[in-house]
Structure formats: C-alpha cells, structure tokens
Amino acid sequence: MNYIEEVKKIKREKNAIVLAHSYQNVEVDEVADYVGDSLFLSQKAKETDADIIVFAGVYFMAQTAKILNPDKKVILPNSEKAGCDMADMIDLQQLRLFKNKYPDIPVVCYINSTAEVKSECDICCTSSNAVDIVASLNADKVLFVPDQNLGRWVEKQLGNVEVITYNGYCPIHNNFEPSGIKDARLQYPEAIVLAHPECKEVFLDGADYVGSTTGIMNYVKNSSAKQFIIATEQGVVDRLKRDYPSKQFYNIYDKPSICESMKLNTVEDIYAALKTEAPEIKVNEEIAKKAIKCIDRMLEVSK
Numbered sequence: 001m002n003y004i005e006e007v008k009k010i011k012r013e014k015n016a017i018v019l020a021h022s023y024q025n026v027e028v029d030e031v032a033d034y035v036g037d038s039l040f041l042s043q044k045a046k047e048t049d050a051d052i053i054v055f056a057g058v059y060f061m062a063q064t065a066k067i068l069n070p071d072k073k074v075i076l077p078n079s080e081k082a083g084c085d086m087a088d089m090i091d092l093q094q095l096r097l098f099k100n101k102y103p104d105i106p107v108v109c110y111i112n113s114t115a116e117v118k119s120e121c122d123i124c125c126t127s128s129n130a131v132d133i134v135a136s137l138n139a140d141k142v143l144f145v146p147d148q149n150l151g152r153w154v155e156k157q158l159g160n161v162e163v164i165t166y167n168g169y170c171p172i173h174n175n176f177e178p179s180g181i182k183d184a185r186l187q188y189p190e191a192i193v194l195a196h197p198e199c200k201e202v203f204l205d206g207a208d209y210v211g212s213t214t215g216i217m218n219y220v221k222n223s224s225a226k227q228f229i230i231a232t233e234q235g236v237v238d239r240l241k242r243d244y245p246s247k248q249f250y251n252i253y254d255k256p257s258i259c260e261s262m263k264l265n266t267v268e269d270i271y272a273a274l275k276t277e278a279p280e281i282k283v284n285e286e287i288a289k290k291a292i293k294c295i296d297r298m299l300e301v302s303k
C-alpha cells in the first residue's frame with residue numbers, strides 16, 4: 001500500500017488534518033498539512049475547520065489542540081508512549097506548593113505542561129513567544145513553570161522582570177554543555193551556532209542565535225552563511241539538510257540529539273490513526289474550561 005497516498009485520500013474523505021512538529025521523523029512531512037513549532041501548531045489547531053486533527057507530536061500538544069477544539073476529534077498516534085519528560089516534571093500538587101511559596105505573583109506556564117497545570121496558571125507561552133508573553137504581564141516578578149532554562153533566558157532578555165523558575169528541564173536540551181560548543185567551534189570555525197532556549201544558560205551564552213525550532217529554521221533561511229552548528233533535536237537538523245542541500249549542518253558532539261517520544265510516528269501509524277480514529281485524546285471538561293483561558297490568553301498576545 002502507498003501509505004502517503006492513502007493518508008491524503010482518507011484526510012479528504014474525513015475532513016481531517018495532520019499537524020506535525022518539526023522534531024517528528026522527517027517523512028511525516030509528506031502527509032502533514034502544517035509542520036512547525038509549538039506556537040504555529042497551536043495557532044493552526046485554533047483556526048482549523050477540520051473535523052479531525054491528527055497530531056504528529058507529543059501528548060501536551062495534542063491535549064492543547066483538544067482543549068482548543070472540545071467538539072472535534074483529536075488523535076495522537078502512539079499516545080501511550082508520546083509523553084514529554086519536561087511536562088511530567090510538574091503536577092498540580094507541585095504547582096500549588098510552588099505558588100504557595102511565592103503567593104500573589106502571576107504564573108506563566110510553558111506549553112510543555114499538562115492540562116491540569118495549565119488550568120491553574122495565568123498564561124501559557126511557547127519558546128517562540130515566551131519573552132513577549134512575560135513582558136505582556138507588566139509585572140516585576142513572575143513565576144515560570146516548568147522549564148528553568150527557558151525562564152532564565154527570558155529573564156535575561158527582558159532585564160527588568162524577576163523570573164522565578166520551577167526546576168524542570170528538557171533532558172535532551174539540558175544535556176548540551178559549553179565544552180560542546182567550544183569543541184564544535186574548533187572543528188568548524190566558520191560555522192554559526194544556533195540553539196534552542198531549552199538549553200542551559202551557560203550553553204546559550206556561547207551561542208550566536210537563540211530561538212525556537214522555527215526561529216532556528218528561519219535564521220538559516222535568511223542567512224548567507226554556509227555552515228551551522230545546531231543545538232536542538234535532530235528533526236530540525238534533518239529538515240535543514242533536506243531544505244538547504246548547499247549548506248552544511250553539524251551537531252554538537254557530532255552526534256544526533258533525539259527526543260524518543262517525538263520519533264515514534266511513521267506514516268503508517270498516521271494512516272492507522274486516521275483509519276481507526278484512535279487513540280483519541282480526552283480532557284476532563286472542568287480542567288479544559290479552566291486551561292483554555294491560559295492558552296487563549298497566549299494566542300491573543302501572539303496574534
């Protein structure tokens with residue numbers, strides 16, 4: 001069976017769309033309607049008039065799409081395994097303890113969090129709009145969960161807001177060390193270092209540009225440079241290699257950094273998910289009603 005053609009056919013028949021994160025296996029793009037970073041995909045989830053959304057991504061992304069579309073079917077292939085280690089680092093009880101420790105301070109939650117956590121935060125953000133979102137609060141202090149690295153980076157960009165961070169992190173990005181940049185620069189002295197803000201502060205200090213997955217891809221698009229060292233998940237490197245065959249892309253440590261949860265989906269899985277309309281994402285109605293406020297507030301700022 002030609003799964004790519006079959007997915008296209010079944011999408012038309014069922015009025016379905018496929019949203020794919022740029023960390024997915026690159027072949028998933030063949031059947032995706034939209035590929036991009038977390039912000040772009042949540043905007044597309046909000047806008048769509050499709051009846052079915054298949055999310056090629058991780059759990060919190062599909063859950064966000066479902067919260068935005070309570071009356072649509074949202075399907076996440078491989079849903080039992082497609083978690084996000086960072087999102088799982090804070091639950092509702094831990095959020096409440098954190099808030100109690102620092103009362104009366106607005107709480108920003110990274111979109112990489114559960115619906116329960118979102119339901120008790122003031123506003124959501126992604127890596128591409130985190131600076132604008134924190135600035136939009138006009139506060140002297142904010143609490144930021146769960147990613148300490150993104151929170152610290154935002155604090156540094158703004159300079160006039162104290163960002164009190166929870167201690168979560170992404171195991172993939174947090175793994176990059178400053179010595180990795182040093183060695184990569186020695187090996188590829190002409191290359192520009194592009195990094196995701198989920199990396200540690202000491203690592204980001206040595207990068208030439210910091211941005212979301214889309215930010216990194218746009219930087220390459222607009223740059224006349226020919227060589228780049230990429231400090232994020234391999235999906236971005238694979239797409240850059242595909243899209244810019246005349247440019248060179250290198251990994252920190254000369255080896256791919258893989259988020260296993262992002263790499264589960266094949267085109268065949270997407271076909272099976274569309275065919276069976278499963279596994280479907282469900283979100284408790286009360287939680288969803290509260291969580292949508294913090295997502296919508298973000299989308300309003302990032303229009």
Ligand code: 13P
Binds near residue numbers: 037038039126128198
């Ligand atoms: P962005 O999609 O905002 O670049 O974030 C990357 C990420 O880790 C998603 O899980």
Ligand code: SF4
Binds near residue numbers: 083112171172198261
């Ligand atoms: Fe979560 Fe990190 Fe994987 Fe992104 S790359 S989904 S933050 S574990």
